[in-house]
Amino acid sequence: MLDIRKRTGYLLLAIMVGHVILISAQVQSKSGVRVLEAVAFGAFSRVQLGASGIVDGVRNAWGSYVGLRGVRAENETLRARLSELEVRLQEQRALAARSVRLQELLDLKASTSLPTLAAEVIGGNPNPGMRTITIDRGAADGVRPNMAVVAPKGIVGRIIGEPAAHASRVQLLIDRDAAAGAIVERARAGGMVAGSEHDPPLKMELVSNLSDVKPGDLVVASGVDGIYPKGYAIGHVEKTEQGGGLYLTITVRPTVDFSSLEYVLVVLTPPRPALPAEPGAAAGSTR
DSSP states (O other): OHHHHHHHHHHHHHHHHHHHHHHHHHOBOTTSOBHHHHHHHHHHHHHHHHHHHHHHHHHHHHHHHHHHHHHHHHHHHHHHHHHHHHHHHHHHHHHHHHHHHHHHHHHHHHHOOSOEEEEEEEEEOSOTTSOEEEESOOGGGTOOTTOEEEETTEEEEEEESOOOSSOEEEEETTSTTBEEEEEETTTTEEEEEEEOSSSSSEEEESOBTTSOOOTTOEEEEOSTTSSSOTTOEEEEEEEEEOOSSSBOEEEEEESSOGGGOOEEEEEOSOOOOOOOOOTTOOOOSBO
């Protein structure tokens, strides 16, 4: 009985909906468009609007995704290019700095009347107690023991030991066992410059307490040791004090930056015997 009533209700509802549709199809609105057509158009337009929004959203999202991938790829390319340019810039800077140092070396070679040989520093001594470097010139190039080694800014040291065919060891002037005859250029006070383990790494000894030596004075080679050419710069006086005995206590800042040596000149003049010591001066390049 219940099923018959439900069926009857559904049938009645269907008949009523049908009548509404038929009436809507025949009745026209004020604009002359049938009501059913207007309702259907409005409903479908809403569906189309929603579908269009979804499609546009998907299209925009896809475009953004593709564009983002393109931007990422472009960024990676730009980063790689930037890294390459930075490496090239460093290479150009190094080349420019090397050119400047080589030009300074050539200028020094041209300005001196002494026979010299250009050499490149190829190694150093890892032992902090002995400060030496290795150069790429040796016996086959005319290098002999005790020949002086200089740089554009002053004295570097001397050849020690027997050179190999194409390599030699250089004892730096700042080595604790190295020394050179020296003179204070302004005061003309003679003495001996020796290596030190302190800062600054040079000290000047055997200079009389009566000498007028001041900070900033230039110290040059005196030539009395028979190794280092006279007049070549050694360093500047950094500090001077009255000593407890007959001599001043003087520290000297080298003119050469021993931490960045790349190219040097070997003075090919054979060393000569040291000159007799003069008052206030010292002979010999080692102690």
